[in-house]
Amino acid sequence: MAVPILLVTGFLGAGKTTVVNHLLAHAEGQRIAAVVNDFGAINIDAELIAGASDGVVSLANGCICCSLEGDLLRTLSTLLRRDPKPDCIVIETSGVADPADIVRNLMDPVILREAQLETVLCVLDAGTPPSALDDALMRSQLRVADIVALSKLDLAGAGAGVRMREAIRAQRVPAVVVDAHHGEIPPALLFPAGACCSSAPREVGPKRPAEERFEALSWTSDKPVSLPRLQQAISRLAPKLARAKGLFETLEQPGRTMVFQFAAGRATLAPGDAPTPGAARTRIVFIAELGMLSKAELDEVMEACVAGG
Numbered sequence: 001m002a003v004p005i006l007l008v009t010g011f012l013g014a015g016k017t018t019v020v021n022h023l024l025a026h027a028e029g030q031r032i033a034a035v036v037n038d039f040g041a042i043n044i045d046a047e048l049i050a051g052a053s054d055g056v057v058s059l060a061n062g063c064i065c066c067s068l069e070g071d072l073l074r075t076l077s078t079l080l081r082r083d084p085k086p087d088c089i090v091i092e093t094s095g096v097a098d099p100a101d102i103v104r105n106l107m108d109p110v111i112l113r114e115a116q117l118e119t120v121l122c123v124l125d126a127g128t129p130p131s132a133l134d135d136a137l138m139r140s141q142l143r144v145a146d147i148v149a150l151s152k153l154d155l156a157g158a159g160a161g162v163r164m165r166e167a168i169r170a171q172r173v174p175a176v177v178v179d180a181h182h183g184e185i186p187p188a189l190l191f192p193a194g195a196c197c198s199s200a201p202r203e204v205g206p207k208r209p210a211e212e213r214f215e216a217l218s219w220t221s222d223k224p225v226s227l228p229r230l231q232q233a234i235s236r237l238a239p240k241l242a243r244a245k246g247l248f249e250t251l252e253q254p255g256r257t258m259v260f261q262f263a264a265g266r267a268t269l270a271p272g273d274a275p276t277p278g279a280a281r282t283r284i285v286f287i288a289e290l291g292m293l294s295k296a297e298l299d300e301v302m303e304a305c306v307a308g309g
């Protein structure tokens with residue numbers, strides 16, 4: 001019996017890792033292997049996924065729909081040779097990935113013999129302006145989906161779910177639309193029992209030329225950051241950012257890792273796990289549209305956040 005694959009797509013910061021985390025935390029004895037793809041050079045997502053030490057494979061510094069396509073197939077082959085085999089595999093794409101290309105890559109005959117794409121889930125921030133669904137990348141992420149999960153309904157305000165459903169319908173997206181409060185989606189919806197072998201091969205359109213639209217810039221330091229200065233730095237950088245995320249220690253609370261997230265113009269901080277041995281104390285990835293932010297500007301703004309900066 002082929003191992004079912006769940007492909008999780010969605011725009012930068014939509015809530016994909018949150019969904020994968022919830023799924024792994026509610027695996028109920030299922031062996032779920034996860035492959036996470038970070039567009040930036042630092043594997044932030046792998047560290048943010050529960051139980052990252054076993055079962056989670058990170059592919060960073062590129063996109064599995066184009067530059068890391070071979071790595072994805074090799075990783076899947078390795079996962080499928082594990083003994084015992086995983087019961088299912090989750091692939092979390094980066095927010096800039098075109099899932100149609102990944103679907104095409106998963107049609108590789110060697111992989112197809114043992115693993116089959118079961119469900120494509122697109123996570124969509126319910127606060128996304130409906131006009132943004134006209135964007136070519138978002139449209140591609142929605143079109144290939146079997147299920148669209150609306151995230152951040154708690155932030156989007158009354159009526160956002162209804163408005164978003166209408167906007168999705170207007171795009172003629174045939175997917176089922178569900179609410180995902182903080183990543184909560186019933187696992188049975190994502191891996192319907194016994195459905196795998198019966199699913200028909202998917203049709204994928206012609207390959208689109210890779211569009212270099214975003215770039216990821218990393219900033220690391222072995223020093224902890226000053227929290228107020230970091231807040232100032234993020235306010236300065238925010239207008240230029242599409243997404244940022246990172247792990248760091250603060251001067252105010254040394255020895256504790258904080259998780260920083262910036263998505264859809266909103267920044268949050270939360271306590272993280274214990275510091276990772278051997279990793280830099282501060283690791284932040286910034287994603288911006290090409291040409292919006294230079295490394296020199298980023299370094300200048302961020303260096304002011306560390307002790308003595």
Ligand SMILES: Nc1nc2c(ncn2[C@@H]2O[C@H](COP(=O)(O)OP(=O)(O)OP(=O)(O)O)[C@@H](O)[C@H]2O)c(=O)[nH]1
Binds near residue numbers: 262
């Ligand atoms: N309030 C609220 N926050 C959410 C919800 N879902 C996700 N988030 C937050 O949104 C931010 C981005 O979520 P992620 O799950 O990291 O998003 P992502 O799509 O994996 O991001 P990339 O992989 O960088 O594209 C994090 O701060 C999450 O905690 C939700 O339903 N409600």
